Amino acid sequence: MLRFFLARVATAVPALFIIIALAFFLMRLAPGGPFDTERALDPEIAKNLRRIYRLDLPLMRQFWLYLQNLAHGDLGPSLHWRDFTVNELFAKALPVSATLGAKAMLVAIFAGAALGLAGAMRPGGIGARVVDGAAIFGIILPVFVVAPLLQLGFGLTLHALPVGGWNDGAWQNQVLPVTTLALPQIAIVARLMQAALRDALAMPHIRTLRAFGMPRYHIYIHALRAAFAPVVSYLGLAAANVLTGSVVVETIFGIPGMGRYFVDGALGRDYTLVMGTVIVVAAAVLLFNLIVDLILAWLDPRVRYESRPR
């Protein structure tokens, strides 16, 4: 297990480095700069700005400096929000986004698994129909349609929940965003779970258990262990999808998370902020995939023995 873990880390670290390098150089080669405004700056001022932010150094030296600071956990000063460092901006925004994303994932896993289980227990029953219907709606209604509809229904018509804002994470403010983020993932998880569980229930060892007259819950525990693998391996992708969806959800519900830095930073050529977001996103996804791999290896011994480091 330890060997498997080390092998996975050994591939994740270079991947992160490549992503950082790629983002850094791509951004610098692109036209435009962080200090471009409607009116051209006085050349002297522009020169001073570039000197202060060390943008006048050779590119390789800048990259080296950036990596050195990164090793100390310093993401540098933001070029757009002049009085803030990227660390300070993230310190406020990251916990908000992380709360939102983690809750959405938890809801998606539990609700999806429960729905899938209900669907697989009785093929053709109500549960199965709900899963099929949910799967279609999860695809037809993208996040940016669901969010305003929920606002309209629960916020403006029923006056049950606030339409937007964060309010320091009060639960009323979290219900709608978390639901919106989780819904499409619930649909996919439920569908995967249902299909996997049906396959698992048809396996010979389950038939043997049935023949022995084992209690129902006992049979399902055995079937679930086999059925979890495809669901767990989807979770890596689900995390990436939740990350993308959270940009929309944060925009629509007016939540002060990371979402706005993604696009604004890129448009304003805020080099350090963009690098920060890229690193956070890539690290989060790589970390989550690592965890998923570990769970898979724990669930299924074949995974740990067969995938030796390439």
Add this chain to the structure above:
Amino acid sequence: MNESLPANPRRLATASRNWPMRASLAILGLIALLCLIGPLVSGHPYDQVYRDYVLVRPSLFAHPDAHETHEALEGIARRMRVGAETSREEGGVLHITLSAGRPIDPRALRAFERSDVFGPARIVETSDEGRRVSIDILLKRMVFLFGTDANGRDLFTRVLIAGRISLAVGLLASFVALTIGVAYGAVAGYAGGRIDALMMRIVEIVYALPFIFFVIVLVMVFGRHFVLIFVTIGAVEWLDMARIVRGQTLSIQQRDFVAAAEALGASAPAILWRHVVPNASGTIAAFLAVLVPRVILLESFVSFLGLGVQEPLTSWGVLVADGARNIQGSVHLLIFPALFLGATLGALQSLGDAWQGSPGTGRR
């Protein structure tokens, strides 16, 4: 249509009895037809701003109604500094008497023409030394089936124009993804060994990254530009295609006719083009049915963030974003584009599901 297609006849025969597939085809055809013809017959250019009709609710009846006529008349009369009195209306023509303390300049009547409610005014009779003028005005008749947006543009036309863009982008970007994916997958599968392992490792890494990552990186390179949509979507969606085509290539190149071609001295590109790609084309076509709705969804996502299609042109994503902003009070701005987007995605999806029945096309 079944007889004319040379594909597997049994599958198509069962498909034609399959009502979800028929229904989706009908919905798609209807939407495509509407998007093609609708803007030509709606009577409104997609970027025409009607300042007198901002955020009008959807209705089947023609505007202006009595209230709107009254409002518009009041407004114009105030600007002309005259008193206006409507005597009667018949057959879309309004008879109005204008009165003022001084002679009324006939040139000032052009104010009527400039509004969105009235046509040109015709003087019927002048009395009281020009202080009283009776005029006939033609009322413009306009129907806003889906209402108008916050700028006073006809939503019906805009939804259909948006549909043109969304569908076109969906097809084009799918084609981009298809080309890259097929080329990459075929090369990786055919080359095999270390090259294959390396190429697939790259696919795995890129696959793990969220879509928003590509949006960030490519926005830096292209800024807000139409091309962005194609590149971003192309950058993400070729991955599945590459995997599928690679798998197909691995099995196809085991076959005897590939060995024969190699023995005859055919070059690797020739074998890929003449033997591998045509034999994988069934699988590729089946996957395309899944790809197109995903691409349309991604396009609307990029446009929703304000990075894709720019005003006054529009796409379903832009319209939905607009509707989400105006949700307080004007729900029709959200409902209609969402309805079209949802219907298209749903129809494409169930079409793809029906097609997936063919072997070897399982989605990841």
